[in-house]
Amino acid sequence: xxxxxxxxxxxxxxxxxxxxxxxxxxxxxxxxxxxxxxxxxxxxxxxxxxxxxxxxxxxxxxxxxxxxxxxxxxxxxxxxxxxxxxxxxxxxxxxxxxxxxxxxxxxxxxxxxxxxxxxxxxxxxxxxxxxxxxxxxxxxxxxxxxxxxxxxxxxxxxxxxxxxxxxxxxxxxxxxxxxxxxxxxxxxxxxxxxxxxxxxxxxxxxxxxxxxxxxxxxxxxxxxxxxxxxxxxxxxxxxxxxxxxxxxxxxxxxxxxxxxxxxxxxxxxxxxxxxxxxxxxxxxxxxxxxxxxxxxxxxxxxxxxxxxxxxxxxxxxxxxxxxxxxxxxxxxxxxxxxxxxxxxxxxxxxxxxxxxxxx
Numbered sequence: 001x002x003x004x005x006x007x008x009x010x011x012x013x014x015x016x017x018x019x020x021x022x023x024x025x026x027x028x029x030x031x032x033x034x035x036x037x038x039x040x041x042x043x044x045x046x047x048x049x050x051x052x053x054x055x056x057x058x059x060x061x062x063x064x065x066x067x068x069x070x071x072x073x074x075x076x077x078x079x080x081x082x083x084x085x086x087x088x089x090x091x092x093x094x095x096x097x098x099x100x101x102x103x104x105x106x107x108x109x110x111x112x113x114x115x116x117x118x119x120x121x122x123x124x125x126x127x128x129x130x131x132x133x134x135x136x137x138x139x140x141x142x143x144x145x146x147x148x149x150x151x152x153x154x155x156x157x158x159x160x161x162x163x164x165x166x167x168x169x170x171x172x173x174x175x176x177x178x179x180x181x182x183x184x185x186x187x188x189x190x191x192x193x194x195x196x197x198x199x200x201x202x203x204x205x206x207x208x209x210x211x212x213x214x215x216x217x218x219x220x221x222x223x224x225x226x227x228x229x230x231x232x233x234x235x236x237x238x239x240x241x242x243x244x245x246x247x248x249x250x251x252x253x254x255x256x257x258x259x260x261x262x263x264x265x266x267x268x269x270x271x272x273x274x275x276x277x278x279x280x281x282x283x284x285x286x287x288x289x290x291x292x293x294x295x296x297x298x299x300x301x302x303x304x305x306x307x308x309x310x311x312x313x314x315x316x317x318x319x320x321x322x323x324x325x326x327x328x329x330x331x332x333x334x335x336x337x338x339x340x341x342x343x344x345x346x347x348x349x350x351x352x353x354x355x356x357x358x359x
């Protein structure tokens with residue numbers, strides 16, 4: 001088993017190992033007598049959320065009273081209406097501050113369940129059990145929760161740390177190659193931010209479907225995030241480095257009606273930002289070449305179907321915008337990124353510079 005400890009406002013462990021899902025009850029402190037609400041979507045519910053499944057049996061064996069809230073999957077349901085419905089469900093079933101929520105699913109479920117946990121009674125405990133590789137690598141750790149508004153992604157939310165994160169590599173066998181690529185893109189991002197070992201592991205990977213490779217990649221990526229989040233829990237400075245490629249990625253997702261997956265959009269975004277940065281002299285061209293080499297290794301589709309103007313329009317509602325400026329994450333060197341603030345009116349030209357080489 002791999003154990004990482006995140007030491008922030010709430011100290012918690014990230015546990016990674018085969019068979020963890022079926023032993024969840026044993027990892028929850030004071031499980032006996034507590035109400036636990038599993039929050040999941042319709043897809044994951046069929047795989048892991050039923051009463052006959054190992055997770056539910058484990059919680060009941062630990063003496064917990066198990067409840068479940070299931071919502072339709074997809075970005076369309078990552079909204080305030082879902083949050084309101086969850087809060088009403090918790091209140092109707094008399095959940096108290098001593099009870100807890102389990103977020104069982106991918107990043108959308110984790111964001112929704114975490115925001116509900118942060119909001120209900122001004123904050124109750126929740127546990128992240130990621131069932132996608134993307135969520136395991138990134139969103140399950142760090143305490144960012146939230147939902148989308150019509151104007152943009154994750155514009156409503158809260159910082160609310162989980163009390164535990166459990167990742168069972170056995171779930172990887174249920175994931176498509178594209179779903180695994182989503183997480184690989186976020187791990188590559190972490191490598192360019194602060195760990196050359198990630199990039200070496202990724203570049204020399206013989207089989208991107210291998211569970212041991214993916215688990216090790218996730219652990220290394222989480223370690224990069226742990227170090228940054230411990231230094232800047234609420235993203236007042238250094239934590240913004242974790243947004244490498246995300247200004248373009250969130251714009252791409254929005255332009256596509258969220259039909260382009262987050263990890264694939266992040267890969268496109270990293271290609272765009274490294275290309276534009278090299279052209280502007282903000283990094284050496286070797287950084288862009290290294291970025292393209294590792295992304296091409298996994299055959300990410302990198303040609304963006306949207307214009308610089310379309311991306312800029314979508315990015316104007318990004319959380320990284322402050323007034324008339326927007327902060328970009330620039331890969332200054334391989335394994336080292338910096339924050340660079342530019343005027344909003346320069347963003348279209350920046351995107352144009354990045355898109356040109358990807359055509």
